Amino acid sequence: MTGPVTPPPQLAWLEALREPASALEWDLARWEHVIRVARRLRLLGRLASGVCAAGMLPRLPAQAARHLQAELRYATWRSDGLAWVLERLPDMLGEVTYPLVLLKGAAYMGQGLAIGRGRLPSDVDILVPREHIADAQARLLGAGWEEAALDAHDQRYYREWSHEVAPMRHPLHGLELDLHHNILPPVARTHVDASLLLASLQASNWPHWQVLAPADQVLHSAAHLFHDSELRDRLRDLVDLDGLLRHFGTAPGFWDGLVARASVLGLHESLTLALHFCSRWLATPVPPEVMAAARARGLSRAKALWLHPLLEATLWPADPDRLPPRRQALAAQTLLVRHHLGRMPLSLLLPHLWHKLRPGAGARADADVAADAPAR
Amino acid sequence: MIHSTGYVLVPDVLVEPLGDHWVAFSPSSGESHLINDTSAAIVEMLSCESALTLAQACTALAAEVGTLPADTEGLVHEALQTFVRAGLVRAVRLPRDTHP
Amino acid sequence: MSPDAHPAGGLHQLGTGALRQRLARGGLHLDLGLVRLRVRADEPSFADQLCEVYRHFTPTEEPTWSDLHVSLLRATGVRRWLRPQVRFISDSRMEFDPFPADHALPLLEWGVNWLIGRRMNDVLLLHAGTLERDGRALVMPALPGSGKSTLSAALSLRGWRLLSDEFGAFDPRAGAFRAVLKPVALKNESIDVIRRFEPGAEIGPSFIKTRKGTVAHLAPSFEAVSRRHVTALPGMLVLPRWQAGSATVLEPVPPQVAFTSLAFNAFNYAVQGADGFRAVMALVRGMPAWRLQYSDLEDATARLLERWHEQVPLDSDPRP
Numbered sequence: 001m002t003g004p005v006t007p008p009p010q011l012a013w014l015e016a017l018r019e020p021a022s023a024l025e026w027d028l029a030r031w032e033h034v035i036r037v038a039r040r041l042r043l044l045g046r047l048a049s050g051v052c053a054a055g056m057l058p059r060l061p062a063q064a065a066r067h068l069q070a071e072l073r074y075a076t077w078r079s080d081g082l083a084w085v086l087e088r089l090p091d092m093l094g095e096v097t098y099p100l101v102l103l104k105g106a107a108y109m110g111q112g113l114a115i116g117r118g119r120l121p122s123d124v125d126i127l128v129p130r131e132h133i134a135d136a137q138a139r140l141l142g143a144g145w146e147e148a149a150l151d152a153h154d155q156r157y158y159r160e161w162s163h164e165v166a167p168m169r170h171p172l173h174g175l176e177l178d179l180h181h182n183i184l185p186p187v188a189r190t191h192v193d194a195s196l197l198l199a200s201l202q203a204s205n206w207p208h209w210q211v212l213a214p215a216d217q218v219l220h221s222a223a224h225l226f227h228d229s230e231l232r233d234r235l236r237d238l239v240d241l242d243g244l245l246r247h248f249g250t251a252p253g254f255w256d257g258l259v260a261r262a263s264v265l266g267l268h269e270s271l272t273l274a275l276h277f278c279s280r281w282l283a284t285p286v287p288p289e290v291m292a293a294a295r296a297r298g299l300s301r302a303k304a305l306w307l308h309p310l311l312e313a314t315l316w317p318a319d320p321d322r323l324p325p326r327r328q329a330l331a332a333q334t335l336l337v338r339h340h341l342g343r344m345p346l347s348l349l350l351p352h353l354w355h356k357l358r359p360g361a362g363a364r365a366d367a368d369v370a371a372d373a374p375a376r
Numbered sequence: 377m378i379h380s381t382g383y384v385l386v387p388d389v390l391v392e393p394l395g396d397h398w399v400a401f402s403p404s405s406g407e408s409h410l411i412n413d414t415s416a417a418i419v420e421m422l423s424c425e426s427a428l429t430l431a432q433a434c435t436a437l438a439a440e441v442g443t444l445p446a447d448t449e450g451l452v453h454e455a456l457q458t459f460v461r462a463g464l465v466r467a468v469r470l471p472r473d474t475h476p
Numbered sequence: 477m478s479p480d481a482h483p484a485g486g487l488h489q490l491g492t493g494a495l496r497q498r499l500a501r502g503g504l505h506l507d508l509g510l511v512r513l514r515v516r517a518d519e520p521s522f523a524d525q526l527c528e529v530y531r532h533f534t535p536t537e538e539p540t541w542s543d544l545h546v547s548l549l550r551a552t553g554v555r556r557w558l559r560p561q562v563r564f565i566s567d568s569r570m571e572f573d574p575f576p577a578d579h580a581l582p583l584l585e586w587g588v589n590w591l592i593g594r595r596m597n598d599v600l601l602l603h604a605g606t607l608e609r610d611g612r613a614l615v616m617p618a619l620p621g622s623g624k625s626t627l628s629a630a631l632s633l634r635g636w637r638l639l640s641d642e643f644g645a646f647d648p649r650a651g652a653f654r655a656v657l658k659p660v661a662l663k664n665e666s667i668d669v670i671r672r673f674e675p676g677a678e679i680g681p682s683f684i685k686t687r688k689g690t691v692a693h694l695a696p697s698f699e700a701v702s703r704r705h706v707t708a709l710p711g712m713l714v715l716p717r718w719q720a721g722s723a724t725v726l727e728p729v730p731p732q733v734a735f736t737s738l739a740f741n742a743f744n745y746a747v748q749g750a751d752g753f754r755a756v757m758a759l760v761r762g763m764p765a766w767r768l769q770y771s772d773l774e775d776a777t778a779r780l781l782e783r784w785h786e787q788v789p790l791d792s793d794p795r796p
Contacts, residue, residue, distance in 0.1 A: 028540055036545060036567045063541045070597040077406060077747045084405050084463065320545065320567040390750060392757055395731040401753040406746055408739055408753055410732055 005283045010317070014282060017043065017239060018114075018246075020050040024059060031064035036320040041235050044068070045075030045118030053117075075118045082106060082121040085175055089126075090208035092143035093136065099201055099210050101127040103180065103220065107211045108240070110204035115243035123167070123176035127212075129198055130181035137165050137179060145170050145177060183220045184227060192223075192265050214248040215261040222274035223267050231314040232332050238315065241274050242282040255290045263297060272298025273311065382427025382470040383456055389464050391419055405463025414441075418455050419464065427468050430456065486698070488531035496523040498535065503545075505536035509655035509704035510599070510645050511592060514542035517580065519550050519562045525581035528680035529659040529693040532701045544591050548580050566591055575686075582683050582691050585661060589642055592656060593743035599654065600755050601743040602644030606653055607636040612711025612788050613653040614780070615644045615763070617737040623718035626666040629694045630773045631780070633674040638700045639708060643743070648755045652707035657700060659693035667692045673773055710758075711788045713737070713765040714780065724779050725769040734765035 007014065013034045016023040026034065038044040048068035051057060057065050086106060093100070101107075103125040108116035128136045141147070145168040168177045182194040200213035212220060221244060225237040248254050262271040272294045278284035279291065299307060314332050390401040398416040401408045411419070414437070421436050422428055428436075433452050434445040441448070459465035487495060498504045503516040504526075517523070544566065551561040551574050560577035563570050564587040571590065575583040593601060605616040605628035614636065616624045625641045632638040639645070639655040646653050659680065662670055667690065670677055678695040715729060715737050729737075738756050739745045745752045764787045770776035 032541060040567050040569060063543070066598045067543070067595075070595060073597040073749075074595075074744075074747055077749060080404075080406055080749075087404070088461075318568045321547075323549075323565060323568055323570075388750070390753055394735055394757075394760065397730075397732040399732070399735055399753075399757070401750060403750055406749060408745075410736060 005279060007281050007283055011281050013037075014239065017046055017050060018243075020047075020054040020056055023047075023051065024056065028061050028063065031061060033320070035064060035067050037317055039071070040320060041233055041317055042120050043236055043239060044071040045120055046115070046239075047118070048072035049075070049118030050114070072118060075120055078120050078122075079109060079118075081173060081175065082124060083109065085124055085170075085173065085177075086110070086206060086209065089124075092145075093139045096132070096136070096139075098129050098132045098136075099198065100208060101198075101201060102204060102206075102209050102211050103127055103183075104224070107204070107217060108243075110206045110209055111211060112205055113243065113247055115240050115247075121175075123178055125178045125180060127180045127183075127197075130194060133165060133179060133181045137168070140168055140177070140179075144172070148176070183216075184223055190223075190227070190266050190269075192267065196265065214244070214251070214254065215258045216265075218244050218248070218258060218274070219262055219265060219267045219271060222270040226270045226273045226311075230332070231311065233317070235315055235317050238274075238277055238282060242278045242284045245278065245284050245286070249285065255287050259290060259293045259297075262294070268294065268297040269299055273307075276308070277311070277315065379469040380429055380472060382429050382468050383422060383433070383460075383465050384427045384468055385419070385422040385424050386464055386466055387424050389419075391416065400462075400464055402463035407462050409462055409464070414451065415455050415459075418452060419459065422465060427470055429470070486532045486534055486701075487527050490527075490535065492523045492527055495527060496520065499523055499526075503542075505539040505542060506530060506533050507536055507704070509639075509657045510643075511543040511596065511656070512536070512539070512541060513544045513546065513588065514539070515546050515548070515584065517548040519548055519577055519580045521578050522548055522562075522580040522584075525681055526584075528678075529581065529695045531678065531695050532698040533696075534701075544588065544595075546584065546588060546591070548584060550577060579683050579686060581680070581693070582661075582686050585658065585693065588658070592643065596645075597744050597747050600644075600646040600648060600745065600748055600752055602646060602738055602745075603642070603741050603743055604644035604738075605641045606639040606644045606708075607631050608639055608653075608706075608708035609636050609711070609784065610788065611709060613639065613644075613708035614712050614714060614784070615653070615710070615738075615759075616714050616716050617644075617741045618642075619715060619717070619737065619741065621718060622716045623666070624716055625660055625662060626669060626718070626773070627716050627776070629660045629662060629666075629670050629677075630673055630777055632660065632694070632697065632700065633670075633677060634777050634781075637703060638696055644738075646710075646755060646759065647707070648751060648758075650707055651758075652709050654707050655700070655704040657696050657704045659695055661688075662692050662694060664689045669773065670694065710762045712784060713759070713763045714768050715766070716768045716770070716776075718771065719769050720771055722769050722771045724772065724775045726766055726779050726783055729765045729767045731760050731765065734760045734763075737765075 013030075016034075034047075035044060038047050044067070048071050051060070051068055052072055057068065060068070082105075086102070090100065102110045105116065105119050105121050106124060106126070109119065110116075148167045148169055165179050168179065169175070170177070182192055183197065184190055184192045197212055197216050200216060201210040202213055204211045211217065218241065221237060221241050225231070225234055225241070228234070258271070262268045275284075275286050275291055275294050279286045386402060386404050388403045392399050396413065398411050398413070399408060400411055400419065417440060418433060418437060421433060430449070430453060431445070433456070434448045437448045437452055438445040456465060460467055495504065499515060499517040499522065503514040506513045506515065515526075547565045549563050549565060551563055561574035562577045562580045562583060563574045564572055564583050566587070572587065602615065603618040605618065605624040607614045607628060614631070616622065616627060618624050628638065628641040638657065638660070639653055640657065641660040642658070643656040644653060645656050662679070667679065667682060671679065680693045680695060682690055682692040684690045713734055715733075735756060738759060739752070745756065748755065766783065768776060768780065
């Protein structure tokens with residue numbers, strides 16, 4: 001294992017997500033602060049779930065306990081809603097000859113992992129083989145799902161240039177369904193061979209649904225984080241990664257397999273970044289030789305010099321009493337450019353961005369969240 | 377083997393009378409539904425343990441209401457599909473020869 | 477009622493200078509009953525607006541806890557001079573679009589309601605005007621065209637204690653309703669209606685051209701503020717409907733109508749799951765339910781009181 005690592009003090013509270021008992025020593029002021037930060041990071045439900053499961057709720061200050069209880073109810077409702085959609089989906093799809101794969105949060109829930117609890121899913125991510133994606137979409141449309149309103153340009157973007165078909169929504173429950181055929185866009189400079197992922201699928205606890213192999217789940221989570229356009233408030237993804245690594249890390253051969261798999265899939269940079277931040281901020285127990293091997297194939301020193309600080313600035317949770325610092329906004333912008341460059345060739349990127357930025361395009365919807373319109 | 381479909385009640389469903397209606401809550405779907413007498417009668421026939429086929433439900437309802445099973449089929453079928461979508465009832469496959 | 481008649485301590489007594497200071501620094505702490513709110517603001521006009529409509533609230537002096545942390549901050553950048561705006565921020569997130577800078581108070585009210593509706597899932601939050609009398613709650617679901625805010629304001633000026641004009645906050649463990657005490661939002665014609673109904677009513681400044689038209693707020697009374705932690709057992713359910721020129725009609729509604737008016741008109745019914753279902757069933761079984769159609773506020777409030785005396789048991793209040 002890596003030598004004893006002490007996470008930065010501002011992140012020390014994250015330990016309570018894994019070891020709820022560590023929260024027993026928190027005073028009222030600490031609880032107030034943690035609840036605010038955790039809520040912002042979408043980790044409050046997870047904290048509440050762990051605390052409740054440990055039977056600790058009666059031992060907490062009442063003011064804090066009610067917020068945990070309240071958020072747990074909310075997260076349970078959202079998660080149960082997702083589980084219900086996933087239970088109904090195989091019926092809606094009918095008899096299919098291809099695998100149905102859960103991704104991300106749904107996968108963690110479907111495997112009964114600790115990180116699957118207390119989540120706030122707003123969409124459903126599933127993966128099917130590329131050659132069957134049109135069929136899957138047709139079946140869903142037939143079962144009452146609707147395509148999110150996108151114009152022809154955006155539709156083409158999703159279909160040809162990206163790995164997702166446009167998100168679909170069901171009028172009855174409003175959950176958004178993202179149908180994937182790969183974990184990264186096919187035109188991205190990093191190209192992942194989806195057939196390798198499909199060849200290693202495993203069963204989940206839910207009938208009809210499968211999940212990626214453990215190493216692939218880790219790599220997907222890492223790639224999804226470090227290739228994404230928006231990294232602010234994404235600390236939760238590091239927490240998920242930490243959870244996956246701790247859970248699967250006890251299996252013999254997992255760590256060696258992970259590094260090897262990262263090479264095969266071309267995701268060594270994402271893995272190195274994931275291991276770097278998880279070990280430093282969350283004290284994830286990474287075997288030193290694994291760390292060394294990942295570093296050897298990961299980013300060049302030169303790249304790490306500018307990328308690490310950018311990522312640190314962006315991933316660091318904002319002080320709840322302040323708006324995020326300007327530095328963070330700048331860092332986020334720089335990473336956004338990097339994201340778009342990585343996602344599409346320049347020849348495609350420019351027309352796409354022009355389309356997005358021209359006057360009238362994607363005009364911000366009127367946030368008419370009237371106080372007297374019930375929020376379900 | 378040819379299969380037929382049976383219907384079972386989802387566990388922990390709550391059904392309560394309210395005036396001359398009933399209200400049902402499904403823990404799977406999280407939905408609450410206002411249902412009428414006939415629908416409530418159908419729900420009451422179902423149990424968690426043993427599955428009821430469409431034919432059996434029609435016969436039972438017909439006997440209660442005083443009509444012929446064939447007359448109730450459309451209604452019962454519609455009701456059962458609605459209940460499945462609402463998470464009150466689950467459809468299960470039965471091997472053919474369990475059908476009476 | 478003149479604010480001077482009451483003991484010192486309300487915001488009104490604190491004065492806008494001191495108020496502005498607190499808002500700019502550590503924040504102003506207000507106890508609304510169900511939640512404790514901390515407000516910070518740098519918009520100068522805001523302190524005056526707050527003073528008017530929260531006049532009988534005493535700020536918490538040494539707060540050890542706040543449930544909601546809210547900042548109303550002037551938007552920065554070039555905008556500042558062209559069209560000044562104010563932003564609503566909670567836990568470093570800006571949840572909605574900014575408002576014009578002189579509409580900070582409506583933004584606060586709207587934003588805090590949104591936060592409560594989204595976060596406070598430890599209780600069942602009905603969308604209803606709720607008032608207390610004789611230890612029991614009158615619950616008026618917010619159906620379209622109900623005029624529930626106007627009716628809530630009127631009742632609060634006729635001896636009923638306001639719990640909330642927006643939330644029926646039912647705590648199933650306590651089996652009682654709790655106050656979420658905030659100013660009553662009056663819109664358009666209702667503002668003058670309430671002024672005529674009660675000339676001494678403490679109504680704050682009017683804000684024109686909001687999303688809801690012209691909005692003004694009725695300050696909760698000193699009594700409502702001092703008793704905001706006193707709960708109310710279920711009393712009577714009334715489904716109001718304002719209809720121009722209508723005579724006052726008050727007639728019973730069947731239980732399934734009562735059920736849907738509560739369950740399908742709540743902020744977090746679905747979130748409560750089976751507990752929500754059971755709580756609403758208990759409320760429907762425990763409260764007589766009426767439909768009120770009216771156009772004359774005086775007559776409606778009088779008829780309601782009559783019916784209340786007939787229907788609601790006057791058992792001694794078992795709560796402390």
